[in-house]
Amino acid sequence: MRCNRVNHIIGLLCVICLTLQCMILFRNWNYVTRDRHAVTNATISEVQIHVIKQGASFNDDLLIRMSDPESLVYSVPNLGKRFLTIGIPTIRRQNNTYIFQTLTSIFNKTAEEDLREIVFVVFLADFDTGWKTSMAKYLYERLRIYIERGVLFIINAPSSFYPKLDNLKTTYGDSQDKVKWRSKQNVDYAYLMRFSKNLSEFYMQLEDDVVASDGYYNSIKTYIAEQKDEWICLEFSELGFIGKLYHSRDLENLSRLILLFYQEQPVDYIFAYFNVLMTQASRKIHKPTLFQHIGIESSLPGKIQPLKDRFVGFQKKKYMGDNPPARLFTTMKTSPDFPVETPYLKSPGYFWSHDNLKENDTVTIVFDNPQSIYRAVVATGTEQYPTDMIYNGELNACISLDSIDSTSAKCSNYVTIGRFVDGKIDANNISSKMGEFKIKCIVIRVTKSQPFWAIIEEIAVFTR
Template structure:
C-alpha cells in the first residue's frame, strides 16, 4: 500500500488531515492508499477547503459527542428509550419553530397515513426538535405525543433534542455565497442540526433518508423506496426521491458518520444542499440517481429562515390526484400488463391519489378489466391515461368495452362475455355517456380497456371514473 505525503502549508495539511479522518485513513504525514486519494487531494487543492486552518478545524464541533455528554443519546431522546432494534429505514426530520406557519404535524400525518401498518414496523421516524425555545419544544412534543402515542410506544416515532454545547460559535462566520449574516447563521446552524441527527440515527437502520418538515408524500412511498433500492445493480452512495434541496436523500446508514464529519467540516462555508453532492463524488458517485416521478413534494411557503418566502415545487412530482371523482362502486381489478413498482391496478380506480403504470411497452391485446362486486347500471365512464410527467405513456390505440355477463374469475383473469363496444381512445382519453339509454335495463358486470396495437411506451392509466345511475 503506497503512502502519499504532501509537503504544503499548514492550512492544506490541516485539510488533508481532516479528510483522512473523514475516511478513516492514516494521518501521520499523509493518507494511506485509497485509490481515490489523488482525486480527493486535487479537489481539496482547487476547491472549497483552501481557507480552512488547523485552528479552524479544532474549533469545529466534534463528531464524538461522548466528549460533550457521556450518554448523549439517552439525554437527547424524549418520551422513550433509545431504540435498539435495527430496522430497514429511518426518516430523519429536523424541525425548528417557524413564525406564523407550521408544517410538521401535516408532514408526519402524510408519512404515517401513506404507510401501511405492517410497514411501520420497518421504519423509524426521528423528529429532531432543533430549537432552543423550551416552550415550543414542550408544545410540539406534547401534541405529537397526543396524536401518535401508539407510534411512540412502539418506538416507531422518536423525538430528540440537542443542547447548545454541541453548536460552535455562530458569529463572525465566513462570508460566502454573498449571503447576509442572518442567512449565514441560519444555514450554519442547520448544517450542525443535520450532523446531529446523522450521528443519532447511524445505527438505527440499514438505510437513512433525510427529510424536511414541510413535505407530503404519495401512497405506498415505502414500496417505491424498496423497489428502487432493489433495482440498483451497482454500488451507490446516495439515491434521491426528490429533486429539491436535501429532501428525500437516501444513504446507507454506515456512511452517516462520514457525512456528518464532512458537513461539520464545512458547516459555515456552504449549505448542506451543496455539501452532500461533494460528499457523493468523494465516495465515487459522480452522477445523481433521482427516482422519477419523485415521491415527496415541498409544501412550505415560509422558510424556517425568518422573512424568507420559498415557494419551491418539485417538477418531477407527478399529479396523482383524481379529478373526475366517479362513483366507482366496489370492484376487483385485473390486468395482464406487468405492473411497475407500487403503481398497482387499484391505484387507477380508487379515489386515493395514484395511478396504474405498466412496466413494459404496450402490446396489442393487452387488457385492463374492472369487475364490479355487484352488477351496475352505469350512466357514464371516463378513462384518462398518461400523466403530466409522462405524457407519452398513454393509450394511443385502444378500445373500451362493457360486458353484461361474468362467467368466472380465476386468480389472474376474469371471463367476461356478452361484450359491447363503447368507444375508442383518442389521444389517451375516452369519455362515454348516456349509457343507460344505450344499454336499456341491462347491468354491467365488467368494464375492459383493450389495446388494439403495439405502442412504443409504457402505459399509465391515471384515472377510471365510473358514474352509476340512480
C-alpha cells in the same frame, strides 16, 4: 533495568486510568438509562425537555463527542436495529407549522406491518426551549401510540453542541442572517445523523414540510433492491436535501463533511460533493419521486419558498397500449428530465414541453414496422397539473415516411383520426378509416399556439 521499571510504572498508570474511565462511563450510562426510562414513563402533565449535557460540545476539530441517549426527549428502550430511519429536523416558523401534517401524512401512508421496520426521528432543533417543550407536548399528545411502540423518537440537542453562529463567513452573496440560518441548519443535520447512525441499515433525510406518496416505503425498498452497482445516495425527491437516502454506515463521514464546511456551503451542495468524493458521479433519482414539498413559509424568517417537485404525481399508465417498437421525435423544446419517449413507455412518467406550444408543433411516432392499428389514445395534463394539456390539436395517421435522421422525421399521406377534447384524444375504429393501408407514423400536431407548457402523460397504440 531502570528502563523496565519506568515501563512498568507507565503500564500500571495506564491500567489505573482505564479502570477509572470505565467506572465513569458505567456510572454515566446508568444515569442516562435511568433518565431515558423516566422520560419514557412521563405523563403528559410532566412533559419537559430532558437533556444530559455531559461532554456534548462542538469542539475544535469538529468532531461530536456525545452519547446518543443524551438527546432523548421521548423514546422507548432500543427495540433492535431497523431497516430504515427517517430523520426530520424541525424548528419554529413565524406563522405556520407543518410538522404534524408531515408526520400524519407519512404514518397514514405506512402499512402496519412496515412500521416494524422503520424508526422516525424528529429533531426539535430550535433554540427556544419554551417552543420545544410545547411542541414535544403537542406531538406526544397526538402521536403517543407511535412513541410507545418505538416507532417515533423525539430528540433535542444541548445548545453547547453548536458553534458560535455570529460573524460567519459570507459566501454566495448571502446576507449574514441567511448564512447563520443555513449554517445552523447544517449543524442540525450533522447532529441528527450522528444520533441516528446505529438505528438502522439505511437512513433517509426528510424535511418538516412534505407529504408522502402512497406506497412510498415499498417503493424505497424495491428501488434499493434493484440497484446492481455500488451506490452512495439514492434520491426520492429532486428538491434540496429532501428524500436523500444513505447507508447508515456512511452517516458519520457525511456528518463530518457537513461540519467541516458548515458555514461555507449550503447542505444541498455538501451532500452532492460527498457523493462524488465517495465515487458516485451521477444522481440516482427514483421516478416518480415520493415526497412533495408543501411548505410555503420557509424556516428562514421572511422567506417564501413555494417549491414543488416536478416528478411527484407520475401515475401508472392507465391505457397500457400494445405500443410496438418505435422512435419518437418532437419539434417542441424539451428537457432531459422529461424526454419525449416517456409517455410511450409503459413505465410511469410523462413528457413536459420546456416552452410554450406553437402552431404546427408536432410529436411524431415512427414505427419500426408499419402497423395495423384500431385504436390510439393521447392523454395530456396530469392529476397534479391538470391545466398543462394540449387544448387545440389533432392526431394524424400517416402511411409514408419521407425522411428520418437522428433528430427529426417527416411523414406524409395522412388521415386525421382524432382531435383533442379536454386535453385527450381517444381514436377508435381507425381501421375503417385506413382501409387496407398500414400505418408507418402517428403525428400529434398542435393546431393553435398556447401561451404555456404542456404535459403528454400517455400515448397508447393498440394493434391487431
